[in-house]
Amino acid sequence: MSEFLETTIDKFIFRVAADRLYRPDGVWAVGAESQRKWLVRVGLTDYLQQLNGDVAFAHVKPAGTMLAAGDEFAELETIKANVSLFSPIDGTLVEINPDLDLSPEVINQEPYGKGWLAVIEAADWQADRAKLLDANAYLTAMRAHAEEELKKS
């Protein structure tokens, strides 16, 4: 069970799972070692899912796709926008969340849990993880982004 940092911006409450690492744009990554490989589960943050609205379709690139950090690995079609998601690490997509096909709303309902997107077999997890933000740093980046969005009013 993840623990969460929580912040309120305007009338919205956003949670950040404390047990994982983040791209500043809102993709999370959590690694687990298995048979000398690092398998990194990825998804999008509570902030990113709230910002973009109800997910209608989630298109994740197929298993076997080779990725460099920063490559697009998924696109979400939401009620309000199309959202490209970029890989936090170098590696190969090895698993796609099977629930996304018929129930993509799990991304909105449980962005840090059942709404995970994919598993990437990392090429060099130890090197890539050093380039990602921890939960506190992501929370700061997220707050800054949200405050910029609010200034657009």
Next chain:
Amino acid sequence: MSQTATYNTTVRWKGEHWGRLEMGNGPEMDFSAPPDAHGHPGVFTPEDAFVAAANTCVMMMFLWAAERFKIELLSYECRAEGTKLIELDRTEIFTRLRLCPLIRVAARGDKPENVEARVRRALQSARKYSLVANSVKSEIVIEPEIAIVEQPT
């Protein structure tokens, strides 16, 4: 992202229990109160306007949601009913809005249960993102009847 927009209407008293309504988007019409509230039959009333505002707004939002959810809509018709409560102090409130849409969609070769699930999600999004539905304090209940048509004629 906290953007604002304004909409306007103008009402003008025409004598007795009659008024003239000019809507910001162009139409003009006479209005009165309902006959049971000392008004006239056969004309627009605030009560009808309130129920119609929610009904029309949810429908327009559903049309948008249907496009985003890639639903081939064949027909949509919705009867809406507002329930008024007269309180002990004689103030009145719409406590409940009940929307009963009849929705026909094409299966387009997809499994009917999958199409129906998408229609229900689109309806939930329509309710969530409807400006008017979001703005009222009445309970809003949507009771859809959904027909999936294999081969539309």
